[in-house]
Amino acid sequence: MQGMDAHARLFIALTPPPDVRKQLAAARDVIHLRVSGKPVADSNLHLTLAFLGQTPRTRLEELTQLIDRSGFMPLDLQLNQYGFFTQAQVVWLGLPARHIALDGLAQRLGHGLRTAGFNFEDRPFSPHVTLLRKATCPPERLPQPVIWHANQLSLYESVSTPDGVKYRVLHRVLAGFGR
Template sequence: MSESKRLFFALEIPGDIQQHIVRWRAEQFPVEAGRPIAAANLHITLAFLGDVSEEKQRVLAAQASRIAQPGFQLRLDDAGHWPRSRVVWLGPRQAPRGLLQLANLLRAQAARSGCAQSPQPFHPHVTLLRNAQHRVALPPPGFGWTFPVDAFVLYESLFEQGRTRYKPVDRWLLK
């Protein structure tokens, strides 16, 4: 019997933008504000798949490879705090249509393949801090980072030596 993997589709945050975000986060939040997410783990989840068998992974990858959608520009210019989940996040004030279409398509494909999807509406975001206790001041006008999105990635979530790490498994270009 094959072993399952904990998988999700996501957008990568370019390395230079990751570093800018990490520096900004360090300036904005005291150490005790919450548990910071490692720079290499910063991403925007499009569809969480959960524990997936190799066979189901192949089906989902085949479906993802058939997505024909143009790339888009993404601007991370909003931030907030979800008290219930104790998360501080960064995201787009206005999500581009391409992002919403891609997430809806991947979530629908995942649901049809038997991967339970959250009933919550899709809210594109980068998790910055977990176990956050404090409210977040809204960012000033002109705040943010913009970058082109020309691909999406299938990641595996690994828990090793007390840390979570996200490993890219497959990647598809947007046309």
């Protein structure tokens, strides 16, 4: 692949529609007024299901087929709990309790990735949307929940640019339209 790295830094995530992205950005901005940190760009807001990291580009077609076969169906999510990952210095917004359908999707993707021999971050699933990085303290309570009818699953590439990290969608599946 001339002019392109042989590997790509990849992850699979739910992509918010524009109205939800706007709500997430508003929640981020409210908390950023009270907590220090670097806001995540609006275009980078997402909910990660599986982080693969450096993956050979030669496996992209296999990976897109795996995502197409994930059995992705629409999910109704209510994000109303802020959290703080101390070590990573990340403020996030997530669900207050386990979500059976969301957990099931993450498990199916993980099983498919393991079976196909993909390297990925295989740790307990903690569904959240990162709002701030390099934060110094946990946030306060969220004024109102973000309601998200999740109907788009995407394969993203994380690309470092002089202006910071940008996430580029390489493949997308709409809920109920996988193979």
